[in-house]
């Protein structure tokens with residue numbers, strides 16, 4: 210098992226007059242969990258389906274270490290996917306569902322039992338999948354994705370609808386898979402849902418890339434400092450001269466582009482005594498909503 214770099218390059222998908230994905234490019238590296246975020250209708254599912262050959266792009270490419278899914282020599286061993294939690298034959302047991310999929314790929318029953326154990330479904334393995342709870346179906350989907358011991362995992366909304374215990378379980382599970390060197394890409398329409406699970410995020414809105422990078426970077430771009438001095442106007446001039454974006458309000462100055470430590474130094478250098486110096490952090494969810502905008506939902 211080696212992690213594969215997932216690369217989306219200039220991907221566009223149109224359905225008739227609807228552009229679901231619009232010239233989208235991003236990279237997903239092994240060894241970390243990457244969140245793929247955007248509001249409902251942003252184009253996440255279409256992107257993930259393009260990645261595994263279920264949707265043919267209008268233009269652009271989606272590859273694993275440079276190879277398109279359809280050209281992979283051993284797809285099940287390269288990438289595991291869980292794109293729909295309910296795509297199981299309801300009358301078949303969880304174990305039989307996996308045995309059928311495994312047999313088609315030349316994978317034996319021992320591995321089926323291993324992945325069932327891995328996702329904590331051994332006790333329920335011989336029960337009808339139709340009677341499984343949503344959490345159990347998510348686990349069965351993960352077990353299916355892991356059958357070929359793939360280096361990459363592509364999971365569509367694996368946390369959606371889980372109870373707190375299920376969320377905690379999957380969070381730890383995904384982090385462990387990434388720590389083993391796998392590439393883990395997990396979609397969600399809620400940043401708060403994956404915030405404690407992901408190391409990096411790719412955010413899309415209306416089919417286009419809105420941000421890719423770390424969560425810290427996402428927050429840093431919007432962080433401001435609330436600061437004030439007796440001579441507010443002079444403080445504002447000093448900070449603006451050093452590149453701060455200064456907004457004056459009745460309760461002081463709100464400054465972007467300079468951190469609190471730097472503002473303290475500049476004020477000291479200018480002989481201004483500060484009477485207020487408070488870093489202001491917008492909640493990550495607010496940053497996310499600011500990026501995807503009101504018009505994000507289609």
Ligand SMILES: Nc1ncnc2c1ncn2[C@@H]1O[C@H](COP(=O)(O)OP(=O)(O)OP(=O)(O)O)[C@@H](O)[C@H]1O
Nearest residue numbers: 224227229248249250251252253254255256398507
């Ligand atoms: N097969 C299709 N035919 C026509 N339009 C489609 C098709 N699949 C998706 N779309 C449209 O493309 C856009 C993106 O849909 P997509 O399902 O990829 O978004 P999403 O981010 O996964 O949203 P959700 O979280 O709601 O699943 C939407 O406007 C959707 O209606």
